[in-house]
Amino acid sequence: MRNVKKQLSRFINYIKHPTYNKEKVHKFLYGSKEKEGFLKQFAVYALLICIGFVYLYPLLYMLSNSFMTLDDLLDSSINWIPSTFNLDNYVQAGNSMEFWSTLGDTVLVCGIPTIINVIICSIVGYGFARFDFPLKKVLMGLLIFTFVLPSQITMMPLYVMYNDYGLIGDIWSFILPAIFGQGLNAQIFILIFYQFYKMVPKVLIEAAQIDGAGYIKSYFRIALPSAKPAMLTVFLFSMVWYWNESYLTEMFVTGLTKAEESGWTTLMVKLQQFNANYSSMQAQQNTGVQINNNESIQMAGTMLSILPLLIAYFLLQRQFVESIDRTGITGE
Amino acid sequence: MAMSNEEKKVKKAAKPKKIKPGKIARRDAIAGVCFVLPWVIGLIVFKLVPLINSFQYSLARIKFTARGMKIEFKQFENYITMFTEDAEFPVQIVSYITQTLITAPIIVVFALIIAMFLNGKIRCRGLFRSIYFLPVIIASGPVMNMLVGQGATTIATIDSETITNALAAIMPEGFEGVTDAVADVFGNIITILWYSGVQILIFLSALQKIDSSLYEAAGIDGGSGWECFWKITLPTIKPMIVLNVVYTIIFRSNNEQNQVIVMIKDAMKGSATAKTSGYGYASAMAWVFSVVEVLIIGIMALLLMTRKDVYEKQIKRQKKLDKKEARAIRRVRRRDARNAKRKKAA
Structure with missing residues (x-):
């Protein structure tokens, strides 16, 4: 207690007769050789926080708007915080998107090609990393070339081809390319695995072969277990990219011309067609109170379609963010 | 390939002189080809053959009859229509080019600056990284379309009109395109920031791999921070810059915010009888678009890579x-x- 009193009196004294050291203040503000100055640090933090806010701005906007009732939207005095905690928009949007069944579809449409992607890309990456064979350089060049090539250019012939085999409007139009290493962004994944297997010491695999393991066994026993981080990365990113892909999904899996026949759809495709779907649902129901489509409902729909991704990101953000460091996308 | 090692040993013992030196290497090569084979088949079936087909389509008009697809060759008619009769496509492709040329460097430079800041002694670096990475997870075509439609991607306090007017006053005549593009950048500042998540992380991890003793040595020799940046940081992360530029262009081009690819899809949906729709016309547009994109990437990569270390x-x-x-x-x-x-x- 006395100690506190002592310090307090010293503090009061200091305020009454300020005896600051000019050098010290300068050092504090501008920093020295060892320590960065307060001003610089303050500026850096301020900038980072500002940019962070800009990054989060659309998300916050979406979140706050999705809870607003129509009155709140029209009321100019309400900017950010809705007057009531209103979940109606979510119910409306969810109904119009048929949320649960679509979610199930989405998980299948994204999940199956993703798992195939992980398996095939790991095999192909191992082939490129471990072995030398003629034309290897040419094939690697083609790998990068197909990555640069936009998917639009091969879209029409593929559509015709799938149509001939009756694959349009079926999940097989995503699975089949994935089996042959041509899934969505498979080139990046092959390169990730390539980088990873390059880091596995060749001696290990050779030792296994001397001990009597064949090519396949040494791949499964030695190479594959050491590539777990790469597999996680590829799984996460493949999942996210398939989830976010609406262009090709709408074309192949949902089917461009026969969307009614096809049972497959994803949340992103539904979101793409949100406005049209919403009005048709309203026309069909025709009972009870009609709530017209408005901004809040659209925002709620958007929120619903990215909600699973957001949850996954908050649970696994470490793996997402660190994966780029670990897998050596950067090591090229 | 399936021969086990015991068998090999036995053979070696029996007739040691007949094993050729390149045998193991050849067997390795065969195994490698086997591992890569699925991808090679996929490459031919899903990429190279469609590529040729699509070029065929682009030279033709395609009609659907009861018996199937009918291809009528028309030589370069589609390409000529595209630039002489179609009102929209040339405009869109030019705006795509200017937008890409302007936004890609902005995104990369911005990402580099942010990564430099994060590379210092920063508390909560993980938190900032997570925030900057978030858009990578959620920024997809439909979501962006919704957000842009709602005006959620423009900050009200940035008055882009003033900037545009000021620019228009300064710019000489004939450069309206540049002014428009700059105005576009300011109008969609959040969209641009949102597309730099991966780039920031790539730069950050590259920066953290630079040996700190390099900077210490430079500091002892009297190099300032500015000099260190140009002489040490930039040359070291140069490959990452190329990578990021290529990555940015590809992902910006394949996004549904890009009006050109939306046009291609619409043309595919459209009736086969009209002159500016149908598969043939869509293929021609896709070819022009692809050539433009590959050219942009090539030019950018060459510009950045020419000077050798x-x-x-x-x-x-x-x-x-x-x-x-x-x-x-x-x-x-x-x-x-x-x-x-x-x-x-x-």
Whole structure:
């Protein structure tokens, strides 16, 4: 207690007769050789926080708007915080998107090609990393070339081809390319695995072969277990990219011309067609109170379609963010 | 390939002289081809053959009859219509080019700056990283379309109109395109920031791999932070810059915010009888678009990669000199040996 009193009196004294050291203040503000100055640090933090806010701005906007009732939207005095905690928009949007069944579809449409992607890309990456064979350089060049090539250019012939085999409007139009290493962004994944297997010491695999393991066994026993981080990365990113892909999904899996026949759809495709779907649902129901489509409902729909991704990101953000460091996308 | 090692050993023991030196290498090569084979088949079936087909389509008009698809060859008609009769496509492709050329460098430079800040002694670096990475997860075509439609991607306080007007006053006539593009950048500042998540992380991890003793050595020699940036940081992360530029262009082009690819899809949906729709016309548009994109990427990559590393050059020169010296020494030794022999003989 006395100690506190002592310090307090010293503090009061200091305020009454300020005896600051000019050098010290300068050092504090501008920093020295060892320590960065307060001003610089303050500026850096301020900038980072500002940019962070800009990054989060659309998300916050979406979140706050999705809870607003129509009155709140029209009321100019309400900017950010809705007057009531209103979940109606979510119910409306969810109904119009048929949320649960679509979610199930989405998980299948994204999940199956993703798992195939992980398996095939790991095999192909191992082939490129471990072995030398003629034309290897040419094939690697083609790998990068197909990555640069936009998917639009091969879209029409593929559509015709799938149509001939009756694959349009079926999940097989995503699975089949994935089996042959041509899934969505498979080139990046092959390169990730390539980088990873390059880091596995060749001696290990050779030792296994001397001990009597064949090519396949040494791949499964030695190479594959050491590539777990790469597999996680590829799984996460493949999942996210398939989830976010609406262009090709709408074309192949949902089917461009026969969307009614096809049972497959994803949340992103539904979101793409949100406005049209919403009005048709309203026309069909025709009972009870009609709530017209408005901004809040659209925002709620958007929120619903990215909600699973957001949850996954908050649970696994470490793996997402660190994966780029670990897998050596950067090591090229 | 399936031969086990025991068998190999037995064979070796039985007739040791008949094994050729390249045998294991050849077997390895066959195994490698087997591992890569699925991808090679996929490459041919899903990429190369459609590529050729699509070029065929682009030279034709395609009609669907009861018996199937009918291809009528029309030579370059589609391409000519595209640039002479179609009102929208040339405009869209030009705006795509200017937008890409302007936004890609902005995104990469911005990502580099942010990564430099994060690279310092920053508390909560993980939190910032997570925030900057978030858009990578959620920024997809439909979501962006919704957000842009709602005006959620423009910050009200940035008055882009003033900037545009000021620019329009400064710019000489004939450069309206540049003004529009700059205005577009300010109008969609959040969209641009949102597309730099991966780039920031790539730069950050590259920066953290730079040996800190390099900076210490430069500091002892009197190099300022500014000099260190140009002489150490930038040359070291140069490959990452190329990678990021290519990555940015590809992902910006394949996004549904890009009006050109939306046009291609619409043309595909459209009726086959109209002159500016149908598969043939869509293929032609896709070809023009692809050539433009590949050209942009190629030019950007070449611009960034042309200057070779100074150190690499010096190392090469040094190696050449070393070889020359070694050769000279060998020659002298040989001559000495010869002389010694002759002396002995004499």
